Amino acid sequence: MDNRIAIRNLSAGYGAVRVLEDVSLDVASGQTAVLLGVNGNGKSTLIKCIMGMCKPSAGAIEAHIDGQPHDLLKLTTEEIVDLGIGLVPEGRRLFPKLTVEENLLLGAYRPAARVKRLANLDFVFETFPRLAERRRQPVALMSGGEQQMVALGRALMLEPKILIVDEPSVGLAPIFVARTIDVIDQLKRVKNLTVLMAEQNFNQAIRVADTGYVIVHGQIAFTGRSRDELNNSELIRRLYLGA
């Protein structure tokens, strides 16, 4: 089925500060698009606009879910999530006093996800055996890597068709960064997801990218349609590899 997002000429800002300027990008169905850029270049604002948490000043965001078009700018955050667009937010935003299992089950709140909660819970515990061991533990007592697993698991419990992940590597030890990126790629394949991932860690993100957008000062500075194109980009070398 066709599950994709198209962003056209999007501008957004806070007060007089322009954060995004004339941004267009596509997240193609069944593919992983990676949004690359160092902090403060507008990645999170772009994701907030998609999720209805920030109103852009101009432009359009359209999502196709199972082939049906939806104008996301007319919907609330709850309605956007209910379409099947799940976000793993920056900083994870878990409920620290609730247990692993309670956090995961909150992800299955919407009716379409509720009926599949047991199968999805099994799937999450299969994917992250560590969480099965600690299902009754409050999330506050877990490591950053484990919390990232809960955050990913909770988004999977939503039964999403499009998965958006904001900065999965923040606050993780290097070994967990590679593992988290691998899991996102694996989930995409197994669950047939469309993925948009914002990431600062260029080397890790590019391993799983089908398309890459480099965002600099709120504008798309480079679009790579393949891994090779991204690897060989002069701009990326300058920005990330110090060449």
Added chain:
Amino acid sequence: MSVEFLINALAAGLLIGCFYAAVTIGISISFGFLDIANISHPAFVIAGSYAAYLLNQGVGIDPLLSGLLLTIPFFLLGCLFYDIYFHAFEQHGREGLSGLAFFFGLMFIIEVVLIMIFGVDFRYVEAGYLNSTWRLGFLDLPLRLLIPSLVAVLLFVALQLFLSTTFQGRAIIAVSQDPSALSLLSIRPRRIKRLAFGLSVASAGLAGALLIMIQPVEPSIGREYIGRVFAICVLGGMGSLPGTLIAALLLGVIESLTSSYYGPAWAPAVSFTFLLATLTLRPRGLLGR
């Protein structure tokens, strides 16, 4: 002072403790989970008492049955007041002091309305079983205390099961920790808070019917409960219903023993000393998350 006397004082303390739990459970939901300091909660309890009184004296409905019936209009009332509170304060981020003043004012309005309608005389309800007492050996169990206590335990079990096993219940526990993260799970935080506040006020309606079964009621009697119920809520630990029940039983027993051995005047002093001592050793309360 005999063993019989001690055991009867203990039993009376446990029974009254169960009733304290019924009054406090609503505070544990509104204050413990929603961070709404609903200081008018005891006034809602008294309003529940008078509603049960009206149904009993006017239509002859059993106070227990009217307690259950009252949960429905009180639930709707709670939803309405949450909406007012949301639009007037929470929406603008002014829920702190202004919200407190709002509920303080609401408390006086409820009290004054009750005085204007019913006057300041004590009112009571009648039901055949309220005057009888079960005797187990030397243990006296007056039904006017025993029945409300059992209903209070049932109310507690029902709310605890609702919170821990349903989707809405888990969302109520989560909502004060991060409301906007709930939106990302397609859960509308305002709806969840309205539901929780409705349940909180519904429990006050039922607790009011229980109160007027236990003792005669006059409009300002709710004030006696404000300090006590917030103390129980904090003692049990914010956001923990089992903590609330344990704290309510403890306070009931402490008050009963103090009243029996040293006189009722000492009861609040001992209770609050116990609260301060507990909070010094366990700042989060007995079972705080």
